[in-house]
Amino acid sequence: MSQAANTGIQERPAPTAAASPGSLSSRSLPRWAPAAFAGAAIVLGVGIGAAAGWQSRIQWGLLSAVLFIVISYVTTSVVENQRQAKDRLATSVVWVCFLLAVVPLASLIWTTVSRGAKVLDVYFLTHSMAGVLGTAPGGGVYHALIGTLEQVGLATLISAPIGLLTAVYLVEYGKGALAKAVTFFVDVMTGIPSIVAGLFILSIMLIAQLQPSGLMGSLALTILMIPVVVRSTEEMLKLVPNELREASLALGVPKWRTILKVVLPTAIGGITTGVMLAIARIAGETAPIILLVFGSQLINSNPFQGAQSSLPFYIWEQYKIGSEASYDRAWAAALVLIAFVMILNLVARGIARWKAPKTGR
Known part of the structure; x- marks a missing residue:
């Protein structure tokens, strides 16, 4: 008797070489x-x-x-x-x-x-349009670059703390009708057009008889930036494990100190990334700047007084002139703006990777 008969195991027939058409071993490309x-x-x-x-x-x-x-x-x-x-x-x-x-x-x-690479050089980045005809070659983007940095910087200084504190309230304290109302208005602000924010600040300027300045443009950009900061910060705070909060509270640490010393440091990488992305979102806004800043051919490093330019306004202004030289300047300024936004995104990715939770040993 065979070994299979001794063990009581029946032998299965060997599979055929040709597989069925619907099997997983059929022909493949x-x-x-x-x-x-x-x-x-x-x-x-x-x-x-x-x-x-x-x-x-x-x-x-x-x-x-x-x-x-x-x-x-x-x-x-x-x-x-x-x-x-x-x-x-x-x-x-x-x-x-x-x-x-x-x-x-x-x-x-x-x-x-x-x-844009035709006229983008050191001269273009370090000179303004003072004394240069719009239809003539020459000139630069320095005054617009200064305006963009100052306006976006002021908007960030105003909106980042407000957005951060609003997100902390919604995640850590928000309950009831007030929290629902704040969430609703944040959602509404997320979808408003930039021209609406510009018109709102313009109405305040007309009522208070204020003059155009970089600060007015920054206020409009702040309205656009706050909901982005609130939403991104809120999602990052929700990702912090509740066990960390409970462990801190169990040691007798007050809630405000737990938020300040435990919750925010844990989510700081994502919060910073959200702020950087919000800055990149407002850096290219044109409509509020046209309404509130008015543009200038000269270098104005004071955002609180006098008309100022910015990169989006400069691009629109040069393209409106319609000459070959102005088109080249507009494309070069667009390239500078894209590089500015790209640098912000790279910085955000670097901060997110730097502050990401460490894994492994």
């Missing part, structure tokens, strides 16, 4: 198949678009995207199975959506860099 599908879709899209007389490359691209999805699904259905085809369909749709989002952004960055 090679790894380079998506790239081949994309190449075939592009060739077909360009060919069909050219044959149909389409002049727009956007139409060619959209047709190629649709063909890529169709080719991927049909080929996978024929070669593999319906399960893999559905998976390939979802993956293709995700890739197409990703490209649809990245291509316009890449095009914008390429256009800004290629056109």
